[in-house]
Amino acid sequence: MLYAMLCYNSEEIVGSWSKAEDDAMMERLDVIRQRLTREGKLGPVARLMDTTAAVTLRKAGRGRRLEPSDEPAIVTDGPFAETKEQLLGFYVLDCANLDEALAIARELGQENPGGAYEIRPVRLFFPGAAQPGAPGRIDR
Amino acid sequence: MNELAWIDVALRAARPRAIGALLRYFRDLDLAEEAFQEACLGALKNWPQNGPPRDPAGWLIFVGRNAALDDVRRRKKEQALPPDDEAVRGDAEDTEAELAERLDDGHYRDDVLRLLFVCCHPELPSTQQIALALRIVCGMTVKEVARAFLVSEAAMEQRITRAKGRVASADVPFQTPDAAERGARLRAVAAMVYLVFNEGYSATGGDAPVRAPLCEEAIRLARLLLRLFSDEPEVMGLCALLLLQHARTAARLDADGAIVLLEDQDRASWRRDLIAEGLALLDKALRHRRPGPYQIQAAIAALHVRAARAEDTDWAEIDLLYATLEQLQPSPVVTLNRAVAVAKVRGASAALELIEPLAPRLAGYFHFFGVKGALLLQLGRADEARAALGQAMALARTAAEAAHIRSQLDRLVGDSQAPPSP
Numbered sequence: 001m002l003y004a005m006l007c008y009n010s011e012e013i014v015g016s017w018s019k020a021e022d023d024a025m026m027e028r029l030d031v032i033r034q035r036l037t038r039e040g041k042l043g044p045v046a047r048l049m050d051t052t053a054a055v056t057l058r059k060a061g062r063g064r065r066l067e068p069s070d071e072p073a074i075v076t077d078g079p080f081a082e083t084k085e086q087l088l089g090f091y092v093l094d095c096a097n098l099d100e101a102l103a104i105a106r107e108l109g110q111e112n113p114g115g116a117y118e119i120r121p122v123r124l125f126f127p128g129a130a131q132p133g134a135p136g137r138i139d140r
Numbered sequence: 141m142n143e144l145a146w147i148d149v150a151l152r153a154a155r156p157r158a159i160g161a162l163l164r165y166f167r168d169l170d171l172a173e174e175a176f177q178e179a180c181l182g183a184l185k186n187w188p189q190n191g192p193p194r195d196p197a198g199w200l201i202f203v204g205r206n207a208a209l210d211d212v213r214r215r216k217k218e219q220a221l222p223p224d225d226e227a228v229r230g231d232a233e234d235t236e237a238e239l240a241e242r243l244d245d246g247h248y249r250d251d252v253l254r255l256l257f258v259c260c261h262p263e264l265p266s267t268q269q270i271a272l273a274l275r276i277v278c279g280m281t282v283k284e285v286a287r288a289f290l291v292s293e294a295a296m297e298q299r300i301t302r303a304k305g306r307v308a309s310a311d312v313p314f315q316t317p318d319a320a321e322r323g324a325r326l327r328a329v330a331a332m333v334y335l336v337f338n339e340g341y342s343a344t345g346g347d348a349p350v351r352a353p354l355c356e357e358a359i360r361l362a363r364l365l366l367r368l369f370s371d372e373p374e375v376m377g378l379c380a381l382l383l384l385q386h387a388r389t390a391a392r393l394d395a396d397g398a399i400v401l402l403e404d405q406d407r408a409s410w411r412r413d414l415i416a417e418g419l420a421l422l423d424k425a426l427r428h429r430r431p432g433p434y435q436i437q438a439a440i441a442a443l444h445v446r447a448a449r450a451e452d453t454d455w456a457e458i459d460l461l462y463a464t465l466e467q468l469q470p471s472p473v474v475t476l477n478r479a480v481a482v483a484k485v486r487g488a489s490a491a492l493e494l495i496e497p498l499a500p501r502l503a504g505y506f507h508f509f510g511v512k513g514a515l516l517l518q519l520g521r522a523d524e525a526r527a528a529l530g531q532a533m534a535l536a537r538t539a540a541e542a543a544h545i546r547s548q549l550d551r552l553v554g555d556s557q558a559p560p561s562p
Contacts, residue, residue, distance in 0.1 A: 012367075013149050013153055015363070016152060016153060017149075049420060052421070053421055053424065077371040077376075078370035098427065
């Protein structure tokens, strides 16, 4: 089974660590990450930038298909702040800039209306070494 | 991180929101500060046992307000005055339930903005504005602020007391601002945050380490503003600008404390994490197509950090951006900065032509004579270069600035036997 582990903490508090404190913590985590990588258990790991760097695309529509009467998608600054929707998954995209990322979000939103995509720049990225069987298959 | 350190960090993070709200209740900076101190003492007692509250700022506001109200009542009894709650104005009848609704940053927005705006009141000279903001909003001790300004603790104490006195006697609007007023306050506050940063950044001498905290506090304030005003492109631009500038801090001085020019800096020592965040914020800001001075300056800084080597710098684009900045915010200092780009694109004599008319207005400005001297040097006009550099030398504010000019003058002497460079 593949698990996604989602990290939560107060960014104001984490952001107030000194560079030395932050570096020291990242080093401690690196030890664990390296072990998990050797064991083939670790997939992609990302550390995101502050939510202040985020924009959110509120997707058009609500149903399974877009209707002509649906309001268009809108982009707002800041993180996704509603609580009535839940985090259902994530993409990692390599784009030249925010506009390209937004274009992809719009394209995905055309096929999968409703909800929102929060687009947040990634601060650190490790591709990982997990090989969970064939692509798209979930091993049991 | 141990528990007390964690609480300290949480108190620091909650400080602007809590003091902002307490200022709204008590309409008095000293009383708001005292109330916050009381609340912090309460937090140190309560939080280790009960765990941190969900909304630390809301907790501190509630506890601080009650403690201060008790104090006010007690003092009145001691003075045997008739009970009169008029001394405590504002919406002191807010219930705890209402406070719970203040979880959202949006509710703190105008309180924090008012607090910052009070600190940059137009009647205060800029040095007092910065000192007051660092003391009240950032919570730096008087000793720390004094160190950063390179003055004695007593002098700084006096400066802050004087600033508070001026603010107390000035008219501070407490009603919720309308959109226009909010915009005006935001601009004033952004300018103050920029001043705090420059106060730290312009310290290019051996005293730089003690002033670096000012840059960090300015970035903290800019981030706070951005959290509260998340759709303002100029706030994104300000934050981006500070991050991009601060990313280069470590490379600006060598091991001996001597100035290293941008083109000679070790680009590998620039902070990539700050650069990435600054670029992301700028990218976000530019989507709004509402350019402003901070966005343009951030765009200029971005062109510098995007160049892998100094010779890859897109000077033509920098020249254009400075030209736009000149139109938006005409200032001889902006023109002087543009001249550096013009020298790279169109040569030293074009740049010299651009800055000649600035002489009367920049007669006391170190960088004017520094740039002028360097341009004259490039043109091989040694005598004039020597005169300009001599004036720069006289205007240097730090030992590092003086040493930098001295090294150029020395080179001039060394070159004087050789034919002038083309």
